[in-house]
Amino acid sequence: MYNGELDPKIVGEVIAEFRRKKGISQEVMSGLAGIGRTHLSAIERGERKPTLETLYKLSCALDTKMSAVVKEIEKRIDTE
Template identity: 75%
Template sequence: MHNPELNSKIVGNVIASFRKSKGISQEVLSGFADIERTHLSAIERGERKPTLETLYCISTALDVNMSDIVKEIENQIDKN
């Protein structure tokens, strides 16, 4: 039986990519998403995985659908 595990580095890279494409700093995004900048930084480095609630706050702050972020995470997983 295969026990898949979500690669936190891929999740972090995708979130960072969305943030950078919007031209937003971690400081600004964390403020809009109402999370600590250090927490966002740890997520983007792959040291922490965001909860669904945190991912929703990030996606809302980026003005993108959470499903778009999830789809890109899935695309990156499929590439690896």
């Protein structure tokens, strides 16, 4: 059941899994997205929540629709 809060760990896990499936490093992905590698690392560890703009940039770097990333996040939220 949705409690109104977005768990940053789930967001980070999903982004990291998409990145690994594409076979790219954090260094490459952060460069493609135009964000710092340490920022990406913090997002993947669940220490920071990406803004909508950053999530869009990450999705573009992954050559994936942002909606696909959001759907996977929602799916994981629903199973918790």
